Amino acid sequence: MSAILDILASASFWAAALRIATPLMFGVLGALICERSGVLNLGIEGIFTAGAMAGWLAVHLGADLWTGVLAAALTGAVFGLLLALLTVPLGLSQHVAGIGVTLLATSLAYFTYRVVLPTASTPPRIEPFGPVRLPVLSDLPFLGPALFSQTPLTFLALTLFGLVAFVLYRTPLGLAIRAAGENPAAVEAQGLDVHLVRIGAVVTGSAVMALGGAFLTMSAFNAFFFEMTGGRGWICIALTVFASWRPGKALLGAILFGAFDAFQLRLQHEVAGAVPSQVFLMLPYLLSIAALCLVARRADYPKALMIPYVKGQR
Amino acid sequence: MSSKNLLHRRAVLQGTAAIGALSIFGGAFAQGAGRQIKVAAIYTVPVEQQWVSRIHKALNGARDRGEVSYKFSENVANNDYERVMRQYAEEGSDLVVGEIFGVERQARRVAAAYPKVAFLMGSSFGPSKPNLAVFDNFIQEPSYLTGMVAGKTTKSNLIGMVGGYAIPEVNRLMHAFMDGARSVNPNVKFLVTFINSWYDPPKAKEAAFAMIDKGADILYAERFGVSDAAKEKGVKVIGNVIDTSSQYPGTVLASALWHMEPTIERAVTAVKEGRFEAADYGQFSHMQYGGASLAVDEKLVPADVVRLVREKEKEITDGLFRVNVNDAEPKAG
Numbered sequence: 001m002s003a004i005l006d007i008l009a010s011a012s013f014w015a016a017a018l019r020i021a022t023p024l025m026f027g028v029l030g031a032l033i034c035e036r037s038g039v040l041n042l043g044i045e046g047i048f049t050a051g052a053m054a055g056w057l058a059v060h061l062g063a064d065l066w067t068g069v070l071a072a073a074l075t076g077a078v079f080g081l082l083l084a085l086l087t088v089p090l091g092l093s094q095h096v097a098g099i100g101v102t103l104l105a106t107s108l109a110y111f112t113y114r115v116v117l118p119t120a121s122t123p124p125r126i127e128p129f130g131p132v133r134l135p136v137l138s139d140l141p142f143l144g145p146a147l148f149s150q151t152p153l154t155f156l157a158l159t160l161f162g163l164v165a166f167v168l169y170r171t172p173l174g175l176a177i178r179a180a181g182e183n184p185a186a187v188e189a190q191g192l193d194v195h196l197v198r199i200g201a202v203v204t205g206s207a208v209m210a211l212g213g214a215f216l217t218m219s220a221f222n223a224f225f226f227e228m229t230g231g232r233g234w235i236c237i238a239l240t241v242f243a244s245w246r247p248g249k250a251l252l253g254a255i256l257f258g259a260f261d262a263f264q265l266r267l268q269h270e271v272a273g274a275v276p277s278q279v280f281l282m283l284p285y286l287l288s289i290a291a292l293c294l295v296a297r298r299a300d301y302p303k304a305l306m307i308p309y310v311k312g313q314r
Numbered sequence: 315m316s317s318k319n320l321l322h323r324r325a326v327l328q329g330t331a332a333i334g335a336l337s338i339f340g341g342a343f344a345q346g347a348g349r350q351i352k353v354a355a356i357y358t359v360p361v362e363q364q365w366v367s368r369i370h371k372a373l374n375g376a377r378d379r380g381e382v383s384y385k386f387s388e389n390v391a392n393n394d395y396e397r398v399m400r401q402y403a404e405e406g407s408d409l410v411v412g413e414i415f416g417v418e419r420q421a422r423r424v425a426a427a428y429p430k431v432a433f434l435m436g437s438s439f440g441p442s443k444p445n446l447a448v449f450d451n452f453i454q455e456p457s458y459l460t461g462m463v464a465g466k467t468t469k470s471n472l473i474g475m476v477g478g479y480a481i482p483e484v485n486r487l488m489h490a491f492m493d494g495a496r497s498v499n500p501n502v503k504f505l506v507t508f509i510n511s512w513y514d515p516p517k518a519k520e521a522a523f524a525m526i527d528k529g530a531d532i533l534y535a536e537r538f539g540v541s542d543a544a545k546e547k548g549v550k551v552i553g554n555v556i557d558t559s560s561q562y563p564g565t566v567l568a569s570a571l572w573h574m575e576p577t578i579e580r581a582v583t584a585v586k587e588g589r590f591e592a593a594d595y596g597q598f599s600h601m602q603y604g605g606a607s608l609a610v611d612e613k614l615v616p617a618d619v620v621r622l623v624r625e626k627e628k629e630i631t632d633g634l635f636r637v638n639v640n641d642a643e644p645k646a647g
Contacts, residue, residue, distance in 0.1 A: 012523070013527075016520055016523060016524070019520070020520060110360075110389070120362065121362065121367055121370075121371070122362055122367075122556075122558075122561075123362060125561070216516050220515075220516035220519065221515040221516050221539060221542065222542070223515070223538075225362065225513045225515060225538065226360045226389060227511075227512075227513040227514075228514055228515060230511055230513070230514045230517065261520070262520065265507065265520060265521050265524035266524045266528070268507055268524075269505050269524070269525070269528045269646065277480065277507065277643075278510075281508070281509075
């Protein structure tokens with residue numbers, strides 16, 4: 001018991017939780033923007049991979065780190081536009097189109113990698129983002145090393161949460177996005193183009209998702225590997241439900257998942273050998289399912305989620 | 315950089331095409347002693363993967379020496395494996411190399427259907443008559459030696475090990491490493507984490523950070539990412555299968571390296587001479603045959619430890635000492 005408290009009381013644990021949570025923060029925020037406008041984006045896993053590849057490759061080819069981040073976001077936006085065209089004006093199945101975008105984006109990322117680096121024996125490394133030192137804040141006892149020793153992308157993710165929450169709840173644009181996901185006819189009645197709102201939301205959301213991938217290759221690590229996304233995108237889809245489509249809860253969910261994962265890595269060493277390692281690997285997912293069961297009963301689905309809008313149709 | 319690589323690849327392709335044309339026009343001519351055999355390889359992971367990169371390197375070497383023509387398929391899903399095997403066999407490959415850990419039964423069935431083609435496959439099981447030979451990364455000997463280095467060098471007596479999956483190919487090297495460390499330091503303790511992925515460096519890195527937090531001062535780097543965490547936190551690592559010491563200067567104490575060249579050379583020669591048969595090539599990954607070796611950074615490891623390890627190495631190559639092979643999942647403690 002005291003060992004568990006020791007883990008929770010260590011600054012390095014919270015720092016790890018935030019690090020693990022960062023790609024999920026971008027992912028869940030991106031998914032939330034898409035779904036709030038009524039489009040389920042199952043292209044997320046592929047967009048993660050493409051973002052991870054594009055950001056890293058841009059830096060490897062000589063761009064600076066922030067240009068790399070921009071390259072990742074643009075790559076995400078392009079795949080988002082493809083998904084939006086398929087699902088919004090064409091009104092195709094969002095499940096099928098999403099999985100299709102995931103397969104396409106993943107394969108294209110691998111293909112591009114191999115074309116650019118046909119004979120690489122190990123992927124070339126880049127100089128990734130390092131932790132930033134914030135004046136005063138980084139020097140705080142406990143909180144300094146726990147919360148303020150992160151790389152710029154983590155702070156970018158936290159800022160984006162604030163920004164998205166503000167836009168969604170405090171601006172006419174946010175109202176239009178939310179209405180497009182709840183009652184698109186009302187948006188139409190306001191004289192706004194539902195398709196344009198949805199396309200815009202999906203493109204923006206996909207750009208944000210891609211940053212989650214970019215974090216993996218430009219901050220958490222310094223090279224791109226095939227399959228390194230490892231299902232993080234799918235976790236974000238579940239986290240969106242957990243968050244009941246609210247940015248605040250989404251942030252909480254991402255950090256909670258990061259904390260579960262950081263916790264199991266440390267707990268393993270306390271009960272060394274007594275429990276099979278697979279149990280620990282399962283733990284973050286198990287706890288997520290439990291959390292989902294508790295909150296999903298009250299989950300507040302956007303009413304028009306996955307329903308294509310056809311002008312004039314009743 | 316990139317365009318150069320592309321050019322290089324094109325040059326290789328043209329070279330291969332030219333050789334192909336030559337063999338069409340001078341078929342009888344090419345049948346002489348220096349006949350170039352056609353090798354195809356099928357990998358379930360990209361060629362960057364540590365394990366597969368060793369096979370790829372050996373085959374590229376054979377191609378560069380002009381002994382074989384070499385083509386490969388990477389990232390082949392297990393449920394596609396059978397089809398790709400058949401395709402290469404139908405195309406007239408002389409030797410098909412690969413890894414069939416996930417498709418043992420199917421691969422053996424395919425091999426039996428093409429008795430004229432030689433198959434050399436990484437496998438946890440034995441060979442299948444008449445034409446499927448097996449190999450595996452039996453480099454437990456240098457792993458034992460790196461364990462001795464770690465056991466002698468650790469100050470906290472706590473060593474962290476991060477692995478991909480707990481499969482025999484990983485487990486046996488971890489056990490040999492632990493045995494080696496315990497043989498020189500009875501007080502040494504181990505932390506073990508499997509991340510259940512071959513390719514998740516950020517995850518491997520987090521697992522390594524957790525071990526460093528717990529007090530580990532040497533990490534056994536089975537996956538990419540572990541050495542990065544070690545370098546960041548200023549602890550040391552033991553490398554495995556590939557040599558990464560140039561990427562992490564001052565961090566890698568020692569590495570147990572795998573060399574596929576002896577295995578590939580023997581298989582290619584056997585095919586050339588028409589005497590390839592279903593055999594277990596596993597032993598050619600032993601130190602005695604040059605299939606495994608130990609790399610020690612003598613700037614980081616004290617001279618008396620290096621001497622001790624080199625003595626044990628001699629015992630192994632002389633056949634006086636045998637490292638135990640234990641395929642069970644290693645436990646912490």
